[in-house]
Amino acid sequence: MSQPGEPAAPLSEEEQTRLIKHLGRAMLPALPQGWQRVRAEYRAAGRHVEVDLAFAGPDGQWRPVRPPMDVVRLFGRLRAGMHRSDRGTWLSAVYGIEAPAAFSVDFNADEEPRWRNAPPVIGFQDELRAFPRQDERIPDWLRQRVGLPPLPEPAPGGGLRAAHVYDGLDGANRPVVNRQVVDRRLAEALLTYLEGAPVVLTAQGLGVDEFVPGEQDVPLDFRTDGTWIWAGAVPHYLRKHGLPPEPDLVEHIVSRGFRLGEVDEATRERAAALITGDA
Incomplete structure (x- = not known):
């Protein structure tokens, strides 16, 4: 799945919290009655976007469902709004819900996501153009993907x-x-x-x-x-x-x-x- 990156103003912590709650509510129309747990995973590099949504009922078995477009859109808005010029933004997020209302969200800004289909090189190049980060904040795997040279070895004092x-x-x-x-x-x-x-x-x-x-x-x-x-x-x-x-x-x-x-x-x-x- 691909979607264009949209520039967005940075979100305050209060705005992030509000958007995260809105995102959780946007998942509910895709779920059947009796769900007990929900897991949504969003992975992105530039315009390349992957979203998985699944629920578990009383039997504990996970079953995939099609994520509503509002879920895809709100994840993208949250990712854009959490961008910071020094550290970029997160590349993947896992959103979990436990019935009736408990939830948690984990963001990953450094490790390579477990892609369903690996993005092309241009996807990673678009990532750094759309969400730039300081050179020392670009992880080794991403540097390799876009053809950047490795960071120099730390100088005495840990590069300080x-x-x-x-x-x-x-x-x-x-x-x-x-x-x-x-x-x-x-x-x-x-x-x-x-x-x-x-x-x-x-x-x-x-x-x-x-x-x-x-x-x-x-x-x-x-x-x-x-x-x-x-x-x-x-x-x-x-x-x-x-x-x-x-x-x-x-x-x-x-x-x-x-x-x-x-x-x-x-x-x-x-x-x-x-x-x-x-x-």
């Missing part, structure tokens, strides 16, 4: 990159800065991101302001978004002196749409080890 607070020191050991000033709106968005990332290492007290040595107000902490690591001085100097982060970090944050993702414990530990020199 540490941000420079400034650009160097002059002969008098004073910080040197050669960066383009950012406007106020961009600065506020950067600050929200930089100050909202998880802390991976911190120390008591405050450090000396290297631009105003007589002042001691610099946070002694480090944060990471899973790709970059930065010292508390980075947002502090942006807020206090208007000093923007290094350009590559700014570009990275903008490319993520200023949205922070989850950072797992292993990545936090690698970040801490890199900061302390134990990586």
Whole structure:
């Protein structure tokens, strides 16, 4: 089954919940009286879409039924609305219902679905065009499908990159800065991101302001978004002196749409080890 991808505005969590409930109700017209369990599975890559719907009665035997078009449409709307620029969207979902009203939904964004009929290469290419994701979020199997080269081997520190607070020191050991000033709106968005990332290492007290040595107000902490690591001085100097982060970090944050993702414990530990020199 194929259907054109339709651009859609991102759904809030409340909208997702409402749509998921609507989706469950849309299955009911296809079910006979006496059903006890329902299982719907949706698989998609670009315009290639597969939907299976089955129910079990008192005997526990699963029986397939034809999914209503509303079910297909609502799954597609949910998938499009859950797309995020950093991680793409999910490729398959399993929706289960237990009579009378209990339900659960599992989304898979990384593993290759168990296709009924494998999509052609153009289906996977369409997937990345319609629902782009950051390069490091494209799983190996999908990279192979579309002909992308494999990701490079992680560098020491698990591929994490540490941000420079400034650009160097002059002969008098004073910080040197050669960066383009950012406007106020961009600065506020950067600050929200930089100050909202998880802390991976911190120390008591405050450090000396290297631009105003007589002042001691610099946070002694480090944060990471899973790709970059930065010292508390980075947002502090942006807020206090208007000093923007290094350009590559700014570009990275903008490319993520200023949205922070989850950072797992292993990545936090690698970040801490890199900061302390134990990586």
